[in-house]
Amino acid sequence: MKKSTLTKLAGTGFAIVLAVSGYLFLHQSGNTSARASASPPPVPVSAGVAETKDVPVLVRGLGTVQAFKTVTIKARVDGQIVKVLFKEGQDVTAGTPLFQIDPRPYQATLDSATAAKSRNEALLLGAQLDLERYSKLTGSGFQSRQSVDQQQATVDGLKGSIAVDQAAIDTAKLNLSYTDIRAPIDGRTGQLLVDLGNLVQSSQSTSLVSITQIKPIFVNFTVPQDYAEAIRHNQAATPLAVYAYASDDRTLLAKGEVSLIDNQIDVATGTLRMKATFQNSDEALWPGEFVNVRLVLSTKHDAVTVPQRAIMQGPSGYYAYVIRPDGTVERRDVETSGMQDDIAIVEKGIAAGEKIVVDGQYRLSNGALVKVDTAAPAAAPSAKPPAALAAPTPRAG
Numbered sequence: 001m002k003k004s005t006l007t008k009l010a011g012t013g014f015a016i017v018l019a020v021s022g023y024l025f026l027h028q029s030g031n032t033s034a035r036a037s038a039s040p041p042p043v044p045v046s047a048g049v050a051e052t053k054d055v056p057v058l059v060r061g062l063g064t065v066q067a068f069k070t071v072t073i074k075a076r077v078d079g080q081i082v083k084v085l086f087k088e089g090q091d092v093t094a095g096t097p098l099f100q101i102d103p104r105p106y107q108a109t110l111d112s113a114t115a116a117k118s119r120n121e122a123l124l125l126g127a128q129l130d131l132e133r134y135s136k137l138t139g140s141g142f143q144s145r146q147s148v149d150q151q152q153a154t155v156d157g158l159k160g161s162i163a164v165d166q167a168a169i170d171t172a173k174l175n176l177s178y179t180d181i182r183a184p185i186d187g188r189t190g191q192l193l194v195d196l197g198n199l200v201q202s203s204q205s206t207s208l209v210s211i212t213q214i215k216p217i218f219v220n221f222t223v224p225q226d227y228a229e230a231i232r233h234n235q236a237a238t239p240l241a242v243y244a245y246a247s248d249d250r251t252l253l254a255k256g257e258v259s260l261i262d263n264q265i266d267v268a269t270g271t272l273r274m275k276a277t278f279q280n281s282d283e284a285l286w287p288g289e290f291v292n293v294r295l296v297l298s299t300k301h302d303a304v305t306v307p308q309r310a311i312m313q314g315p316s317g318y319y320a321y322v323i324r325p326d327g328t329v330e331r332r333d334v335e336t337s338g339m340q341d342d343i344a345i346v347e348k349g350i351a352a353g354e355k356i357v358v359d360g361q362y363r364l365s366n367g368a369l370v371k372v373d374t375a376a377p378a379a380a381p382s383a384k385p386p387a388a389l390a391a392p393t394p395r396a397g
Contacts, residue, residue, distance in 0.1 A: 042371035045360035047323055048307045052352045055303045055345055056296045057338075059231075063221030063244065063276075063293040065285045067212040069185050074207055075200040076178040077101060084196050092183040092211065099181040099208060101200065106179055110172035117165030124158035131155050187213040212287055217280040219244055219256065221293040222271035230297055231272070232261060242276035244285060245292040253284040253291060300337075304346045310358045311336060311344045320350060321357040321364055323372070329357060331366040 083100035086092060131151040138148055183189075190210040200206060219242070223231070234240055239257040246253055256278035265272050276293070278285055285291070310320050311334065318336055321329040334349030350356060357364065364370070 042369040043363050044373050045357045045370045047372045048358040050306045050350050050354050052302045055300045057298045059223050059227050059295040061221040061223045061293040063219040063291050065289040066218040067287040069213040071211045072207045073209050076202050077175050078201045080199050088192050090189050093186045096183040101179040103179040106176040113168035113172050120161040127155045187211040215280050217285050219276045225265045225270045228272045241296040243294040249292050254278045304352050305343045307358050308339050308342045308344045310356045323355040
């Protein structure tokens with residue numbers, strides 16, 4: 001009796017277990033089917049639009065600012081400095097007084113030469129009168145021909161002495177003028193190297209001060225030799241524009257023009273040396289400063305541009321995601337000719353007006369559904385002055 005009862009209970013429990021297991025299996029299968037039939041949620045992305053614009057074709061180089069003119073002021077006569085007539089760092093024009101060397105010794109020399117000339121001029125006047133009298137008395141026999149010739153020699157000697165005196169006067173005046181030292185060019189004075197009261201000598205190489213002209217100013221720079229032919233060809237048509245940027249490679253300092261293409265290529269570096277002239281009216285460029293240079297080689301008209309962040313690099317090259325009208329994306333291979341100022345120049349693969357994904361590409365695949373984030377739109381291509389062309393920045397993916 002007990003055995004029969006236990007057998008019935010075991011059969012009943014087994015049936016309950018089977019029923020529960022069947023229910024759980026059916027419920028789980030239903031959920032799995034529901035999840036399989038549901039579409040994945042759209043991927044949030046930021047979008048931009050391909051635009052056409054004129055883009056400069058640029059060549060990048062590293063340059064050094066050079067003063068337009070540099071003059072080192074030195075003494076041309078010996079003496080003590082009695083006046084310093086400028087301040088260090090002062091802007092001066094040509095003819096501005098800078099120093100005065102004690103002029104008294106040179107004034108005395110000038111006075112002595114002037115007096116000597118006056119004395120010889122008086123002697124010459126008397127000798128000429130005697131010569132005239134001797135010449136008149138020669139015919140009557142009261143004066144010999146020898147006396148007349150001797151008197152003529154005296155007159156000629158005095159004329160020579162007067163010429164020597166005049167040369168001494170001119171030299172004395174020149175030396176006296178050298179005591180007044182003036183600026184030979186427009187520019188800015190540097191550090192004062194000799195103080196008031198010092199004795200200077202022309203035979204020594206001591207510099208008093210230097211003056212540099214910085215308006216206009218030069219920038220010397222080099223570019224790869226591969227651009228030499230294009231540069232010379234385009235420069236012949238019109239002077240090429242040059243932009244000088246600060247060391248951060250973003251701050252535009254000045255705009256100038258190419259003024260010199262060197263007559264040879266540096267065989268050691270394979271670069272072409274060039275020089276550009278900048279007006280530098282705001283003194284943004286300073287002699288000796290290192291700058292980043294962009295040479296505008298030409299202008300590419302109606303180029304298709306997209307934000308640089310939209311371009312990614314894969315195993316087969318560069319690509320971008322184009323947003324279709326239905327909200328899905330198409331992975332499209334692209335060809336670029338360069339990137340500058342966060343702008344990529346697209347040669348092939350994207351047409352003007354097409355909407356492209358700028359941020360959020362890492363979660364995308366071909367045909368994925370996207371949701372454009374309107375709260376943080378993609379930045380438009382930069383409109384600041386041109387920066388250098390560079391190779392596209394690779395991204396994983």
